[in-house]
Amino acid sequence: MNETNNPISEINIEIFSPQKRLKLRHIEKKNENEMEVDTDQDEIYKSRRLMIPGQSIAKEGEYLKGHGTFHFDGNLIASVCGNIERVNKLVSVRAFKSRYNGEIGDIIVGRITEIQGKRWKVDVNARQDYFLMLSAINLPGGIQRRRTSSDELQMRNLFVENDLVYAEVQQIMGDGSVAIHTRNLKYGKLQNGCFLKVPSNLMKRSKMHFHSLDECGVDVILGLNGYIWIADTEQQRKQQAFIQKHERENFDQPLVLPEDHKEITKESRERIARIKNSISLLAEGFMVIHPKSIMQVYKQSIKMALSAKDLLHPEYIRQITTYLSTLPLENDSNLDMHEYPEEQ
Amino acid sequence: MQKISNTEIYFIENGINSNLRADGRSRNDYRHFSLETGEIIHASGSARLKISDTEVLVGVKAEIKEIKNAQSNNDKQQEDLKRFIFTVDCCQSASSEFTEQKRLDQYNIELAKQLERLYSHPSVVDVDKYLTIVPGKFYWNLCIDAMVLDSDGNLLDALSIAIRAALYNTVLPKIKVITSEYQEITFEVSEDPEDVISLKDAIENVPIFITLNQIGSQSSFIIDSTLQEELCINSKLCIGINQKSMICSIQKSSGMEGLEPQTIIQMIKSAKQIGVQIISTMDKALKLNP
Incomplete structure (x- = not known):
């Protein structure tokens, strides 16, 4: 419980989860290819791609100042922590x-x-x-x-x-x-579910954002803004049917949902909790959140015989994030925001 | 203000009634927490506590306090009691609840007062043994400054645990008292960093808070609430528990619903169990990593 002060070198481990290091490597690879085509003068692109606030990007005047940067003392300085993006002369830093x-x-x-x-x-x-x-x-x-x-x-x-x-x-x-x-x-x-907030940068743009995870009977809505809604499939279906019936028959009266339509069994509550903790685990490890990665965590947690609340334990979070980062290449391609095949 | 819709409240309440909370914990489960001591090197003692997203940092600063003779005996005793001075400072960025300056100030004072009420009794730390320089004249005053860096509920408990750890970590320099011819007292502070009085053994009686939040049905209550759960609270009982599982204080937060006497008795029972458990694990960990 009592942790000694972290030496400075360890801070890196905090910032880069194993998963993200993979992602960085991935981007680096891509950029190397680009470099061959466009062997420009830009030193900044070769050496440093990840910026921390206050780090100097280049001399003032070499590049145009974009978002997340400012001029100071003759240098162009990053004001946020993130990746450098460059369009011709315009350099900006996109925050994580x-x-x-x-x-x-x-x-x-x-x-x-x-x-x-x-x-x-x-x-x-x-x-x-x-x-x-x-x-x-x-x-x-x-x-x-x-x-x-x-x-x-x-x-x-x-x-x-x-x-x-x-x-x-x-x-x-x-x-x-x-x-x-x-x-x-x-x-x-x-209605009748639970709400979770994660950094919006972790959300993936895809065709579908409403997912019924059949294996566990849980509905998730992964809003692109990082707001996530988790509910029980069966209860939601019942509720939906009731609302539709109500709207067909007497839409003038305000809707009151009967108690038995709101009920969620303890088993599905446990599953909802497990999904919720899986998502917060992914957010903790700063990994992309989509149904596939959620289910990977979910299944791994069952395989490790963990209860839903165990997923909040730092030791298990470490174990599972390490496990996820060692998954085969398929997972690596998942990180590529645009090539990931959509789930229907 | 953090917000929550009625149906979310319903979901949380029902979960608590069936003893399974939104994050999979049961009513009596505490979240994992990590404790670091001695983070601030220029303070006499310090500790940092993290429970999920709740993060508090506590620093202890020792000051010499002179008690003037002019005061009447009664006043003097009052003065004697106050060996601790508390300030709590919640960062505005910690929670959306704190964005309003006026509310934030109120909240800071409320937390500081609650802590002061718990810790200001002379039996909490043996004043004669540890905090007296010249009996009746000079004492050590401990200024305990707490910062709330981030909040995900259960602030009061987190603060009290961090304060206990910070006191464990506190060292006071040894002082040699020199009395001159004219009864004037001067001090000689030992400069040897090894030659200090540690408060390690003094924290035996230092209590911690266990906050029990009653949510949903009358008889169901939870500990270590998250921010979302705190928005559904009907009423709240803060119980101060020490190592011997004695109750040091009970405070019922005002402006909410009432409590059944039976519920209070149950709350006290579980607070006793949980409090002792936390204190013993905490002490074990602190002893392993001095």
């Missing part, structure tokens, strides 16, 4: 941990923070709250019509403050604000 930056079509999970006239403000771990227009949601019962002022007064029947919503980025406005929408039957309010 940063706020979420939305792009059109991104699937996200957000939390309502405020209700304003005709729109909800939604916290999505970005620099500012995104907004969800009243006209950008499906009305209960799926009726298509203009939103009237009476709809405006009933907005709290749809979403109230602190509700979680599953949505998609619709539009990025000129002033930097972002509109999201829930105009799809699968989008909407998230």
Whole structure:
């Protein structure tokens, strides 16, 4: 329990998990290939790719100052910890941990923070709250019509403050604000499950963000903004059926979910907890989070005969992250954000 | 403010009722924690504690306190009791709960006062043996400064455990008292870093807090709550427990629901078990790594 002070050399181990070292090597390999084609003058690209705040990148004037850098004392200095990116003369440093930056079509999970006239403000771990227009949601019962002022007064029947919503980025406005929408039957309010927050940089862009993990009967929604929703498949299915029935028959009344539709058995709770801890383990090891890696941790934990809470223990976290980093090449290709085959 | 929706509260409450929390722990499970002592070299004693994302750093600074004769006997006794001065400083970045300066200040004071109430009794550390320089005149005062670097719930317990470890780590320089002809007292502080008084043996009676949070049904309560669980709390009982599993203080946080007497008795029982367990494992670990 009592740990002696870490010598400075050990700090590296903290920053680079074995997995990430693999990733770095991966990128390095790629860049070496690039270098052959474009044997430029840039020293910075050959020697240092990973920057820490305060580290000098180049002399002032050699490059243009991009995001995450600043001029100081005749040098170009990194202001964040991350990888160098360069487009011609423009050098920027992309931080490992940063706020979420939305792009059109991104699937996200957000939390309502405020209700304003005709729109909800939604916290999505970005620099500012995104907004969800009243006209950008499906009305209960799926009726298509203009939103009237009476709809405006009933907005709290749809979403109230602190509700979680599953949505998609619709539009990025000129002033930097972002509109999201829930105009799809699968989008909407998230109920009866548990919420988890991870760094958004760990999320992978893929075709699907809603995954029913059949092996354990758990639904996960991996929002690109790093907000994750975990629930029980069976309970969610029951709940969905009830809501649809309710909307067909009497959508004017507010929805009250009966108790037996909210029930989750202790076994599925245990599985939800295991999935949740698997995801936080991946976040702890700073590894990419997608269904495959989650299931790898999940299966490994069962193989090691660990209970769900054991996954929080640093010793087991170390063992499993080491195990993951030794997995064959397939795992390495998973790290490549664009080549990973989508799960259907 | 950290936020939580009603259905999430329902999920957490039901999990606690069935004795399985969102992270797979049972009600009486403590998270793994790591403790480091002696991190701040220019403090008399220090400790850093990490429980999951909760991270606190405690430094102890010893000062010489002179007690003036002018005070009445009663006042003097009051003064004698105060050998510890607490300050708690939560970093604004620690939690979204702390972003409001006014709330943050209140919270800092609340934590410091709670700690002070627990530790300010003279029997906590043997004042005569360890903290007296000249009886009735000069004493050691220990300024205990705690910083909350990051928060994932259960701050008070974390602070009290870190304070106990910091006291274990505390060393006071030996002081030679010289009385001159005119009854003036001067000190000669020993400069030898080995020649010190360690408070190692003095922490025997130093208690720690066990916070029991009642969530969901009346009779279900949990220890070591996470930030999300703390948003669902109905009521909260902070119990100070020492090595001999004696109760040193009970504080019920105000502004929440009440508690059944039976629940309180159960809470005390489990606080006793858990408190002794934590203290004994902690002492064992501290003795192994002086």
